[in-house]
Amino acid sequence: xxxxxxxxxxxxxxxxxxxxxxxxxxxxxxxxxxxxxxxxxxxxxxxxxxxxxxxxxxxxxxxxxxxxxxxxxxxxxxxxxxxxxxxxxxxxxxx
Numbered sequence: 001x002x003x004x005x006x007x008x009x010x011x012x013x014x015x016x017x018x019x020x021x022x023x024x025x026x027x028x029x030x031x032x033x034x035x036x037x038x039x040x041x042x043x044x045x046x047x048x049x050x051x052x053x054x055x056x057x058x059x060x061x062x063x064x065x066x067x068x069x070x071x072x073x074x075x076x077x078x079x080x081x082x083x084x085x086x087x088x089x090x091x092x093x094x095x
Contacts, residue, residue, distance in 0.1 A: 023062055027051050030094055050090035 027048065034044050054074055055061060061070035071091070075084070 023051075023055055027094070046086075047090050047093060050087060051094045054087075054091060 030051075031044055031048060034047065058070035058074055060066040061074075074091075075087070079087075
């Protein structure tokens with residue numbers, strides 16, 4: 001009997017091995033989706049800024065195994081409530 005390929009496992013392994021660049025591709029696709037949905041330029045620019053800022057400050061987050069820890073570090077920083085809420089809004093929208 002032929003072996004049935006487990007596409008979920010194969011896809012997960014592929015995602016993990018390519019995650020370092022995949023966040024950039026995911027962001028580009030997300031931005032295209034925002035444009036297609038008619039979001040304002042300022043909104044799109046803000047999403048792009050905050051997601052890039054997160055990955056610039058926490059490059060280890062590009063690996064799935066480090067993502068949760070890096071998100072906790074990012075949100076554990078002492079910032080004003082408005083800054084915290086903006087970061088949360090844009091990262092939540094992206095993820």
